[in-house]
Amino acid sequence: MKKISMKKGKRTMEVTFESLGLSQAMLKALEEKGYGYPTKIQQEAIPPLMEWKDVIAKAPTGTGKTFAFGIPMIEHIDAESQELQGLILAPTRELAIQIGDELRGLLAFYKNIRVAVVYGGAKIEGQIKQLQKFPQIVVATPGRLMDHYKRKTLRLDKVKTVILDEADRMLDMGFFDDVTKIIEKIRNRRNLGLFSATISQEVMTVSWMYQRDEVEITVRPEAESRPDITQYSITVPPLEKVNTVLLLLRTMAFERTIIFCNTKAMCQRLSDDLRRAGVDADCIHGDIAQQKREKTMRTFKEGRLPVLIATDVASRGIDVDDVDCVINYDVPQENEYYIHRIGRTGRAKKKGVAISIIGNFPEQAKLDEIAKYSHYEIQRVKFLDDGTLVEEEVKKPKPAPRRRFR
Numbered sequence: 001m002k003k004i005s006m007k008k009g010k011r012t013m014e015v016t017f018e019s020l021g022l023s024q025a026m027l028k029a030l031e032e033k034g035y036g037y038p039t040k041i042q043q044e045a046i047p048p049l050m051e052w053k054d055v056i057a058k059a060p061t062g063t064g065k066t067f068a069f070g071i072p073m074i075e076h077i078d079a080e081s082q083e084l085q086g087l088i089l090a091p092t093r094e095l096a097i098q099i100g101d102e103l104r105g106l107l108a109f110y111k112n113i114r115v116a117v118v119y120g121g122a123k124i125e126g127q128i129k130q131l132q133k134f135p136q137i138v139v140a141t142p143g144r145l146m147d148h149y150k151r152k153t154l155r156l157d158k159v160k161t162v163i164l165d166e167a168d169r170m171l172d173m174g175f176f177d178d179v180t181k182i183i184e185k186i187r188n189r190r191n192l193g194l195f196s197a198t199i200s201q202e203v204m205t206v207s208w209m210y211q212r213d214e215v216e217i218t219v220r221p222e223a224e225s226r227p228d229i230t231q232y233s234i235t236v237p238p239l240e241k242v243n244t245v246l247l248l249l250r251t252m253a254f255e256r257t258i259i260f261c262n263t264k265a266m267c268q269r270l271s272d273d274l275r276r277a278g279v280d281a282d283c284i285h286g287d288i289a290q291q292k293r294e295k296t297m298r299t300f301k302e303g304r305l306p307v308l309i310a311t312d313v314a315s316r317g318i319d320v321d322d323v324d325c326v327i328n329y330d331v332p333q334e335n336e337y338y339i340h341r342i343g344r345t346g347r348a349k350k351k352g353v354a355i356s357i358i359g360n361f362p363e364q365a366k367l368d369e370i371a372k373y374s375h376y377e378i379q380r381v382k383f384l385d386d387g388t389l390v391e392e393e394v395k396k397p398k399p400a401p402r403r404r405f406r
Helices: 024-032 040-050 065-076 093-105 124-131 142-151 167-185 201-210 238-251 264-276 290-301 335-342 361-374
Strands: 055-058 086-089 115-118 137-140 161-165 191-196 215-218 228-235 257-260 281-284 307-310 325-328 351-358 378-383 389-391
Touching: 024 065, 040 055, 040 065, 040 191, 040 215, 055 065, 065 086, 065 093, 065 161, 065 191, 086 142, 086 167, 093 115, 093 137, 115 124, 115 142, 124 142, 137 142, 142 167, 161 167, 167 191, 167 201, 191 201, 228 361, 238 264, 238 351, 264 281, 264 307, 281 290, 290 307, 325 335, 335 351, 335 361, 351 361, 361 378
Parallel strands: 055 191, 055 215, 086 137, 086 161, 115 137, 161 191, 228 351, 228 378, 257 307, 257 325, 281 307, 325 351
Antiparallel strands: 378 389
8 A cells, every 4th residue: 555645526515414404303313323414315315204295215225214214203203292103114023123223322312202113023012011101103013013903002093104114025025915904094194105125016006005296216326436445444353443543554654544433432532542652643523612623624634634533423524635545443334424434535536545444243244235335345454463464365165075976
Protein backbone atom coordinates (compact mmCIF):
# COMPACT_ATOMS: atom_id res chain seq x y z
CA MET A 1 0.00 0.00 0.00
CA LYS A 2 1.52 3.28 -0.98
CA LYS A 3 0.84 6.87 -0.12
CA ILE A 4 -1.84 8.36 -2.32
CA SER A 5 -2.81 11.90 -3.27
CA MET A 6 -6.38 12.66 -4.28
CA LYS A 7 -8.38 15.63 -5.42
CA LYS A 8 -11.77 16.74 -4.30
CA GLY A 9 -14.65 14.73 -5.72
CA LYS A 10 -18.06 15.96 -6.72
CA ARG A 11 -20.59 15.92 -3.91
CA THR A 12 -24.28 15.22 -4.11
CA MET A 13 -26.99 16.49 -1.77
CA GLU A 14 -27.50 14.05 1.09
CA VAL A 15 -30.97 13.37 2.43
CA THR A 16 -30.94 13.50 6.23
CA PHE A 17 -33.33 12.11 8.82
CA GLU A 18 -34.06 15.71 9.80
CA SER A 19 -35.18 16.52 6.25
CA LEU A 20 -37.71 13.66 6.45
CA GLY A 21 -39.62 15.58 9.10
CA LEU A 22 -39.12 13.14 11.97
CA SER A 23 -39.77 13.99 15.61
CA GLN A 24 -37.02 15.00 18.00
CA ALA A 25 -37.53 11.77 19.95
CA MET A 26 -36.87 9.72 16.81
CA LEU A 27 -33.89 11.85 15.77
CA LYS A 28 -32.32 11.43 19.22
CA ALA A 29 -32.88 7.67 19.12
CA LEU A 30 -31.30 7.36 15.68
CA GLU A 31 -28.29 9.42 16.73
CA GLU A 32 -27.91 7.43 19.94
CA LYS A 33 -27.82 4.19 17.95
CA GLY A 34 -25.28 5.60 15.51
CA TYR A 35 -27.48 5.90 12.41
CA GLY A 36 -26.10 8.85 10.49
CA TYR A 37 -28.39 9.18 7.48
CA PRO A 38 -31.22 7.29 5.80
CA THR A 39 -30.45 4.50 3.36
CA LYS A 40 -32.04 4.53 -0.09
CA ILE A 41 -35.03 2.42 0.92
CA GLN A 42 -35.58 4.68 3.95
CA GLN A 43 -35.38 7.82 1.81
CA GLU A 44 -37.95 6.41 -0.60
CA ALA A 45 -40.34 4.65 1.79
CA ILE A 46 -40.54 6.89 4.88
CA PRO A 47 -42.20 9.93 3.18
CA PRO A 48 -45.15 8.06 1.59
CA LEU A 49 -45.71 5.93 4.70
CA MET A 50 -45.71 9.08 6.82
CA GLU A 51 -48.44 10.37 4.50
CA TRP A 52 -50.47 7.16 5.05
CA LYS A 53 -49.91 5.93 1.49
CA ASP A 54 -49.67 2.27 0.48
CA VAL A 55 -46.16 1.13 -0.48
CA ILE A 56 -44.80 -1.87 -2.37
CA ALA A 57 -41.02 -1.96 -2.10
CA LYS A 58 -38.41 -4.25 -3.64
CA ALA A 59 -35.05 -4.09 -1.88
CA PRO A 60 -32.27 -6.56 -1.01
CA THR A 61 -31.54 -7.76 2.51
CA GLY A 62 -29.39 -5.37 4.54
CA THR A 63 -30.69 -2.14 3.01
CA GLY A 64 -32.47 -0.94 6.15
CA LYS A 65 -36.03 -2.08 5.42
CA THR A 66 -36.95 -2.48 9.11
CA PHE A 67 -36.40 1.19 9.86
CA ALA A 68 -38.02 2.14 6.54
CA PHE A 69 -41.38 0.91 7.81
CA GLY A 70 -40.66 0.96 11.56
CA ILE A 71 -39.90 4.67 11.82
CA PRO A 72 -43.21 5.87 10.27
CA MET A 73 -45.14 3.30 12.30
CA ILE A 74 -43.67 4.54 15.58
CA GLU A 75 -44.18 8.17 14.57
CA HIS A 76 -47.88 7.49 13.93
CA ILE A 77 -48.53 5.80 17.29
CA ASP A 78 -50.85 7.53 19.73
CA ALA A 79 -49.01 6.77 22.98
CA GLU A 80 -52.04 7.79 25.08
CA SER A 81 -54.10 5.00 23.53
CA GLN A 82 -53.83 1.39 24.68
CA GLU A 83 -55.20 0.08 21.39
CA LEU A 84 -53.14 -2.00 18.96
CA GLN A 85 -52.33 0.42 16.12
CA GLY A 86 -49.47 -1.13 14.11
CA LEU A 87 -49.08 -4.72 12.89
CA ILE A 88 -45.98 -6.22 11.26
CA LEU A 89 -46.13 -9.73 9.80
CA ALA A 90 -42.92 -11.72 9.30
CA PRO A 91 -42.41 -15.22 7.88
CA THR A 92 -40.20 -16.62 10.67
CA ARG A 93 -39.87 -16.24 14.40
CA GLU A 94 -36.19 -15.27 14.02
CA LEU A 95 -37.11 -12.33 11.79
CA ALA A 96 -40.02 -11.36 14.06
CA ILE A 97 -37.69 -11.27 17.09
CA GLN A 98 -35.13 -9.22 15.15
CA ILE A 99 -37.74 -6.68 14.05
CA GLY A 100 -39.06 -6.40 17.61
CA ASP A 101 -35.57 -5.78 18.99
CA GLU A 102 -34.83 -3.11 16.37
CA LEU A 103 -38.11 -1.28 17.04
CA ARG A 104 -37.57 -1.33 20.80
CA GLY A 105 -34.15 0.19 20.18
CA LEU A 106 -35.88 3.23 18.66
CA LEU A 107 -38.15 3.82 21.66
CA ALA A 108 -35.53 5.16 24.10
CA PHE A 109 -36.95 8.70 23.96
CA TYR A 110 -40.64 7.78 23.69
CA LYS A 111 -42.97 7.27 26.62
CA ASN A 112 -45.61 4.56 26.88
CA ILE A 113 -45.08 2.92 23.46
CA ARG A 114 -44.85 -0.84 23.78
CA VAL A 115 -43.93 -3.58 21.29
CA ALA A 116 -44.97 -7.23 21.58
CA VAL A 117 -43.59 -10.10 19.51
CA VAL A 118 -45.67 -13.28 19.02
CA TYR A 119 -44.63 -16.33 17.03
CA GLY A 120 -45.12 -20.07 16.80
CA GLY A 121 -42.88 -22.60 18.52
CA ALA A 122 -43.11 -20.81 21.87
CA LYS A 123 -45.56 -21.10 24.76
CA ILE A 124 -48.59 -18.99 24.08
CA GLU A 125 -49.15 -18.12 27.75
CA GLY A 126 -46.09 -15.86 27.90
CA GLN A 127 -47.22 -14.08 24.76
CA ILE A 128 -50.68 -13.56 26.23
CA LYS A 129 -49.03 -11.78 29.17
CA GLN A 130 -47.24 -9.50 26.68
CA LEU A 131 -50.54 -8.69 24.97
CA GLN A 132 -52.22 -7.96 28.33
CA LYS A 133 -49.82 -5.00 28.68
CA PHE A 134 -51.64 -3.33 25.75
CA PRO A 135 -48.84 -2.97 23.16
CA GLN A 136 -49.51 -0.45 20.40
CA ILE A 137 -47.30 -2.44 17.98
CA VAL A 138 -47.31 -6.19 17.44
CA VAL A 139 -44.77 -8.13 15.37
CA ALA A 140 -46.06 -11.60 14.52
CA THR A 141 -45.85 -14.66 12.35
CA PRO A 142 -49.20 -15.14 10.54
CA GLY A 143 -50.13 -18.49 12.08
CA ARG A 144 -49.57 -17.42 15.68
CA LEU A 145 -51.38 -14.11 15.11
CA MET A 146 -54.43 -16.06 13.92
CA ASP A 147 -54.20 -18.21 17.08
CA HIS A 148 -54.33 -15.10 19.27
CA TYR A 149 -57.14 -13.60 17.22
CA LYS A 150 -59.24 -16.75 17.64
CA ARG A 151 -58.50 -16.78 21.38
CA LYS A 152 -59.55 -13.10 21.49
CA THR A 153 -56.26 -12.18 23.18
CA LEU A 154 -55.84 -9.31 20.72
CA ARG A 155 -58.09 -7.09 18.63
CA LEU A 156 -57.40 -5.81 15.14
CA ASP A 157 -60.19 -3.26 14.70
CA LYS A 158 -58.01 -0.25 15.66
CA VAL A 159 -54.96 -1.20 13.58
CA LYS A 160 -54.01 1.65 11.24
CA THR A 161 -50.84 0.34 9.54
CA VAL A 162 -50.11 -3.19 8.32
CA ILE A 163 -46.64 -4.21 7.09
CA LEU A 164 -45.64 -7.47 5.41
CA ASP A 165 -41.87 -7.93 5.69
CA GLU A 166 -40.20 -10.43 3.36
CA ALA A 167 -43.59 -10.74 1.75
CA ASP A 168 -42.37 -13.03 -1.04
CA ARG A 169 -40.90 -15.52 1.41
CA MET A 170 -43.97 -15.40 3.64
CA LEU A 171 -46.38 -16.12 0.79
CA ASP A 172 -44.10 -18.80 -0.68
CA MET A 173 -44.18 -20.57 2.70
CA GLY A 174 -47.94 -21.09 2.35
CA PHE A 175 -49.20 -18.19 4.46
CA PHE A 176 -51.29 -16.65 1.65
CA ASP A 177 -54.65 -17.61 3.19
CA ASP A 178 -53.66 -16.49 6.70
CA VAL A 179 -52.28 -13.19 5.40
CA THR A 180 -55.38 -12.36 3.37
CA LYS A 181 -57.67 -13.27 6.28
CA ILE A 182 -55.70 -11.00 8.61
CA ILE A 183 -55.75 -8.07 6.20
CA GLU A 184 -59.50 -8.47 5.63
CA LYS A 185 -60.15 -8.33 9.37
CA ILE A 186 -58.38 -4.94 9.59
CA ARG A 187 -61.11 -2.90 7.99
CA ASN A 188 -60.06 0.48 9.35
CA ARG A 189 -56.45 0.34 8.21
CA ARG A 190 -55.05 3.50 6.65
CA ASN A 191 -52.10 2.00 4.77
CA LEU A 192 -50.50 -1.30 3.81
CA GLY A 193 -46.79 -1.78 3.14
CA LEU A 194 -45.33 -4.75 1.25
CA PHE A 195 -41.54 -5.14 1.57
CA SER A 196 -39.79 -7.88 -0.35
CA ALA A 197 -36.49 -8.88 -1.95
CA THR A 198 -38.43 -10.02 -5.03
CA ILE A 199 -41.90 -9.17 -6.26
CA SER A 200 -43.49 -12.55 -6.90
CA GLN A 201 -46.90 -13.19 -8.46
CA GLU A 202 -48.35 -13.78 -4.98
CA VAL A 203 -47.03 -10.42 -3.77
CA MET A 204 -48.55 -8.72 -6.80
CA THR A 205 -51.86 -10.46 -6.08
CA VAL A 206 -51.92 -9.15 -2.50
CA SER A 207 -51.08 -5.68 -3.78
CA TRP A 208 -53.84 -5.84 -6.38
CA MET A 209 -56.38 -7.04 -3.81
CA TYR A 210 -55.66 -4.64 -0.97
CA GLN A 211 -53.57 -1.64 -2.07
CA ARG A 212 -54.82 1.55 -3.70
CA ASP A 213 -52.65 4.10 -5.53
CA GLU A 214 -49.60 2.38 -4.07
CA VAL A 215 -46.13 3.91 -4.31
CA GLU A 216 -43.75 1.50 -6.05
CA ILE A 217 -40.12 1.49 -4.88
CA THR A 218 -37.16 -0.46 -6.24
CA VAL A 219 -33.71 -0.27 -4.67
CA ARG A 220 -30.63 -1.82 -6.25
CA PRO A 221 -27.00 -1.77 -5.11
CA GLU A 222 -24.91 0.86 -6.86
CA ALA A 223 -22.61 -0.77 -9.37
CA GLU A 224 -21.73 2.07 -11.70
CA SER A 225 -18.94 4.67 -11.45
CA ARG A 226 -17.23 2.99 -8.55
CA PRO A 227 -14.13 4.58 -7.05
CA ASP A 228 -10.83 2.72 -7.26
CA ILE A 229 -10.55 1.50 -3.68
CA THR A 230 -8.52 -1.49 -2.58
CA GLN A 231 -10.44 -3.14 0.25
CA TYR A 232 -9.04 -5.32 3.00
CA SER A 233 -10.25 -6.99 6.16
CA ILE A 234 -8.08 -8.13 9.05
CA THR A 235 -9.32 -10.47 11.79
CA VAL A 236 -7.97 -9.99 15.32
CA PRO A 237 -9.12 -10.75 18.89
CA PRO A 238 -11.55 -8.04 20.08
CA LEU A 239 -9.10 -6.71 22.68
CA GLU A 240 -6.43 -6.29 20.00
CA LYS A 241 -8.40 -3.87 17.83
CA VAL A 242 -6.70 -0.75 19.23
CA ASN A 243 -3.23 -2.26 18.82
CA THR A 244 -4.15 -3.22 15.25
CA VAL A 245 -5.09 0.39 14.46
CA LEU A 246 -1.79 1.56 15.95
CA LEU A 247 0.12 -0.98 13.86
CA LEU A 248 -1.70 0.08 10.68
CA LEU A 249 -1.06 3.76 11.29
CA ARG A 250 2.62 3.22 12.13
CA THR A 251 3.50 0.82 9.31
CA MET A 252 1.41 2.23 6.45
CA ALA A 253 2.37 5.47 4.70
CA PHE A 254 -0.96 7.24 5.25
CA GLU A 255 -0.96 11.01 5.54
CA ARG A 256 -4.68 11.35 6.20
CA THR A 257 -6.95 8.65 7.64
CA ILE A 258 -10.59 8.53 8.72
CA ILE A 259 -11.59 5.86 11.26
CA PHE A 260 -15.28 4.99 11.67
CA CYS A 261 -16.93 3.70 14.84
CA ASN A 262 -20.59 2.77 15.28
CA THR A 263 -21.19 4.63 18.55
CA LYS A 264 -20.21 7.90 20.19
CA ALA A 265 -18.79 6.06 23.21
CA MET A 266 -16.51 3.88 21.08
CA CYS A 267 -15.47 6.89 19.00
CA GLN A 268 -14.38 8.80 22.11
CA ARG A 269 -12.69 5.78 23.70
CA LEU A 270 -10.65 5.04 20.58
CA SER A 271 -9.63 8.68 20.28
CA ASP A 272 -8.45 8.70 23.90
CA ASP A 273 -6.55 5.41 23.44
CA LEU A 274 -4.76 6.61 20.31
CA ARG A 275 -3.76 9.91 21.88
CA ARG A 276 -2.36 8.12 24.93
CA ALA A 277 -0.30 6.01 22.51
CA GLY A 278 1.15 9.16 20.94
CA VAL A 279 -1.00 9.35 17.80
CA ASP A 280 -2.09 12.81 16.67
CA ALA A 281 -5.80 12.02 16.49
CA ASP A 282 -9.12 13.62 17.36
CA CYS A 283 -12.78 12.71 17.03
CA ILE A 284 -16.14 14.18 16.10
CA HIS A 285 -19.48 12.87 17.36
CA GLY A 286 -22.82 14.12 18.62
CA ASP A 287 -21.77 14.74 22.22
CA ILE A 288 -19.00 17.18 21.22
CA ALA A 289 -19.89 20.87 21.04
CA GLN A 290 -20.43 22.19 17.53
CA GLN A 291 -17.64 24.76 17.86
CA LYS A 292 -15.16 22.03 18.86
CA ARG A 293 -16.30 19.78 15.98
CA GLU A 294 -15.83 22.59 13.47
CA LYS A 295 -12.34 23.29 14.81
CA THR A 296 -11.40 19.59 14.54
CA MET A 297 -12.75 19.37 10.99
CA ARG A 298 -10.88 22.52 9.97
CA THR A 299 -7.63 21.11 11.38
CA PHE A 300 -8.17 17.83 9.51
CA LYS A 301 -8.97 19.58 6.23
CA GLU A 302 -5.86 21.73 6.50
CA GLY A 303 -3.69 18.64 6.91
CA ARG A 304 -2.62 19.45 10.48
CA LEU A 305 -4.53 16.46 11.93
CA PRO A 306 -3.58 13.13 10.31
CA VAL A 307 -6.22 10.91 11.96
CA LEU A 308 -9.91 11.72 12.35
CA ILE A 309 -12.29 9.37 14.18
CA ALA A 310 -16.01 9.76 13.49
CA THR A 311 -19.45 8.23 13.82
CA ASP A 312 -21.67 7.93 10.77
CA VAL A 313 -23.84 10.75 12.15
CA ALA A 314 -20.98 13.21 12.55
CA SER A 315 -19.33 12.26 9.25
CA ARG A 316 -22.12 13.59 7.06
CA GLY A 317 -20.38 16.89 6.44
CA ILE A 318 -16.91 15.50 5.77
CA ASP A 319 -15.64 16.60 2.35
CA VAL A 320 -11.85 16.47 2.50
CA ASP A 321 -9.15 16.26 -0.13
CA ASP A 322 -6.50 13.56 -0.08
CA VAL A 323 -7.94 10.97 2.31
CA ASP A 324 -5.52 8.06 1.90
CA CYS A 325 -7.34 5.46 3.93
CA VAL A 326 -10.63 4.64 5.62
CA ILE A 327 -10.54 2.23 8.57
CA ASN A 328 -13.72 0.59 9.82
CA TYR A 329 -12.99 0.03 13.50
CA ASP A 330 -16.55 -1.31 13.70
CA VAL A 331 -18.27 -2.98 10.77
CA PRO A 332 -21.19 -0.67 9.90
CA GLN A 333 -24.74 -1.62 10.83
CA GLU A 334 -26.14 -1.07 7.34
CA ASN A 335 -24.72 -2.22 4.01
CA GLU A 336 -25.05 1.22 2.45
CA TYR A 337 -23.13 2.80 5.32
CA TYR A 338 -20.09 0.79 4.23
CA ILE A 339 -20.36 2.18 0.71
CA HIS A 340 -20.65 5.73 2.04
CA ARG A 341 -17.77 5.27 4.47
CA ILE A 342 -15.22 3.95 2.00
CA GLY A 343 -16.38 6.56 -0.53
CA ARG A 344 -14.48 9.14 1.54
CA THR A 345 -11.32 7.85 -0.17
CA GLY A 346 -10.52 7.00 -3.80
CA ARG A 347 -12.13 10.13 -5.20
CA ALA A 348 -11.58 11.85 -8.55
CA LYS A 349 -10.26 8.71 -10.27
CA LYS A 350 -7.53 8.33 -7.65
CA LYS A 351 -6.79 5.17 -5.68
CA GLY A 352 -7.74 4.67 -2.06
CA VAL A 353 -7.53 2.03 0.66
CA ALA A 354 -10.27 0.76 3.00
CA ILE A 355 -9.53 -1.61 5.88
CA SER A 356 -12.15 -3.27 8.10
CA ILE A 357 -11.06 -4.69 11.45
CA ILE A 358 -13.00 -7.83 12.38
CA GLY A 359 -13.23 -8.74 16.05
CA ASN A 360 -15.84 -11.50 16.12
CA PHE A 361 -17.93 -13.80 13.96
CA PRO A 362 -21.01 -11.50 13.70
CA GLU A 363 -18.77 -8.76 12.27
CA GLN A 364 -17.32 -11.17 9.72
CA ALA A 365 -20.81 -12.36 8.79
CA LYS A 366 -21.94 -8.75 8.34
CA LEU A 367 -18.92 -7.92 6.18
CA ASP A 368 -19.60 -11.00 4.05
CA GLU A 369 -23.17 -9.76 3.61
CA ILE A 370 -21.87 -6.30 2.62
CA ALA A 371 -19.52 -7.83 0.05
CA LYS A 372 -22.36 -9.86 -1.45
CA TYR A 373 -24.70 -6.87 -1.50
CA SER A 374 -22.20 -4.43 -3.00
CA HIS A 375 -20.31 -6.89 -5.23
CA TYR A 376 -17.07 -5.61 -3.72
CA GLU A 377 -14.01 -7.80 -3.41
CA ILE A 378 -12.63 -7.54 0.12
CA GLN A 379 -9.26 -9.25 0.50
CA ARG A 380 -8.37 -10.77 3.87
CA VAL A 381 -4.95 -9.77 5.19
CA LYS A 382 -2.82 -10.42 8.27
CA PHE A 383 0.28 -9.06 10.00
CA LEU A 384 3.45 -11.11 10.05
CA ASP A 385 5.63 -11.13 13.15
CA ASP A 386 7.84 -8.41 11.66
CA GLY A 387 4.85 -6.09 11.17
CA THR A 388 4.50 -6.68 7.43
CA LEU A 389 0.92 -6.74 6.16
CA VAL A 390 0.34 -9.59 3.71
CA GLU A 391 -2.67 -11.09 1.97
CA GLU A 392 -4.00 -14.30 3.46
CA GLU A 393 -3.96 -17.30 1.21
CA VAL A 394 -7.39 -18.75 0.66
CA LYS A 395 -7.14 -22.39 1.57
CA LYS A 396 -9.02 -24.50 -0.89
CA PRO A 397 -10.33 -27.85 0.35
CA LYS A 398 -8.36 -30.79 -0.89
CA PRO A 399 -10.29 -32.97 -3.32
CA ALA A 400 -11.35 -36.32 -1.96
CA PRO A 401 -9.15 -39.19 -3.16
CA ARG A 402 -10.58 -40.99 -6.13
CA ARG A 403 -11.55 -44.53 -5.44
CA ARG A 404 -10.38 -47.31 -7.67
CA PHE A 405 -12.88 -49.84 -8.82
CA ARG A 406 -11.75 -53.23 -9.93
